[in-house]
Amino acid sequence: MKINYECASCMLRQSREAIENATDDVELRMNATLKVLDFMNTNFKKNYQSNKLGTKLHHMIMDETGNDDPYKNLREDGNKLALNLIPMVKNLIEKDDTLLNYIKIAVAGNVIDFGALKEDTDMESLIKKQITKDPVINDIDKLDNALKNAENVLYLTDNSGEIVFDKLLIKKIKEDYDVNIFLALKDGPILNDALIKDAVDLGLDDYTTIISTGAASVGVVEEFVSPEFNDLMNNVDLIISKGMGNYEGLTEMHIERPVYFLLTVKCNVISRDIGVPVGSPVICEKLLIN
Structure with missing residues (x-):
């Protein structure tokens, strides 16, 4: 299934929750959030597969926060x-x-x-x-x-x-x-x-x-x-x-x-x-x- 415009707000909500689960460090949370915004700006495009994009997004958050299991x-x-x-x-x-x-x-x-x-x-x-x-x-x-x-x-x-x-x-x-x-x-x-x-x-x-x-x-x-x-x-x-x-x-x-x-x-x-x-x-x- 391809992404829809509504997927953007859902992915941003997921990203905030994943970042907050991953770390209590406010500075690290801010840095990871900026990375998320850059990622979405670069990769959120028409006809991209929704769960493929979500997978890359969550792995990027894991890498940025140093937590490989936020959930x-x-x-x-x-x-x-x-x-x-x-x-x-x-x-x-x-x-x-x-x-x-x-x-x-x-x-x-x-x-x-x-x-x-x-x-x-x-x-x-x-x-x-x-x-x-x-x-x-x-x-x-x-x-x-x-x-x-x-x-x-x-x-x-x-x-x-x-x-x-x-x-x-x-x-x-x-x-x-x-x-x-x-x-x-x-x-x-x-x-x-x-x-x-x-x-x-x-x-x-x-x-x-x-x-x-x-x-x-x-x-x-x-x-x-x-x-x-x-x-x-x-x-x-x-x-x-x-x-x-x-x-x-x-x-x-x-x-x-x-x-x-x-x-x-x-x-x-x-x-x-x-x-x-x-x-x-x-x-x-x-x-x-x-």
């Missing part, structure tokens, strides 16, 4: 928040153990996003509200049929916290469809995205083969991820993609396999691109053979 505390807080909600979530599953309900829960977890939303957002209340919503686009029947005919599935994670709910869905898919699941996580810290350690700590290696995308990027960026990961995307039977960053990146790629996007729409740009209101849960199949 470490927020990532850990996200996991704690989600784990505290597990009793409520399991109660919902006991009442309705369909694939759709597991996906609704996983998609509700996608609101734990400190890139798209302000850091002072009440994530717990937002998740509880989001779980009650039905998908505005609902390709669950297509996904169910694809899983029935699949052997190998690639699952692209998004944020910390959210991955706690992903585990429930992944376990459901593994048990009901008996597929091999490759679980892809970032090679290093970026925003509050889930890392390999998060997946291992949660025991996701019991149900999946945990792999790295080969990059610490906002979502998937074709030129940043490893050649092995690129090959895998075109050799599995289907891809399940969580979150907006992966949507931004995958829609810029030629992929010869069906992709099922599971996300909560949190910005106007993606809202218009998908054609649903902000706040919508989405289960959407897209064929990315351009």
Whole structure:
């Protein structure tokens, strides 16, 4: 997906939060802010890929502040928040153990996003509200049929916290469809995205083969991820993609396999691109053979 004029203000807000998370040094914050303004003036251009630009911006901030993981505390807080909600979530599953309900829960977890939303957002209340919503686009029947005919599935994670709910869905898919699941996580810290350690700590290696995308990027960026990961995307039977960053990146790629996007729409740009209101849960199949 290409940048839109609205992306500028979002990236500047993210930059301020990232800088403040990275350092308490006021002088360093000022210097990093000036670098951000120079970066945006030079690189914020029409037709630039949105998550590619965001990746470069966040790595520049890490370099300027000397902090390679500004969102470490927020990532850990996200996991704690989600784990505290597990009793409520399991109660919902006991009442309705369909694939759709597991996906609704996983998609509700996608609101734990400190890139798209302000850091002072009440994530717990937002998740509880989001779980009650039905998908505005609902390709669950297509996904169910694809899983029935699949052997190998690639699952692209998004944020910390959210991955706690992903585990429930992944376990459901593994048990009901008996597929091999490759679980892809970032090679290093970026925003509050889930890392390999998060997946291992949660025991996701019991149900999946945990792999790295080969990059610490906002979502998937074709030129940043490893050649092995690129090959895998075109050799599995289907891809399940969580979150907006992966949507931004995958829609810029030629992929010869069906992709099922599971996300909560949190910005106007993606809202218009998908054609649903902000706040919508989405289960959407897209064929990315351009």
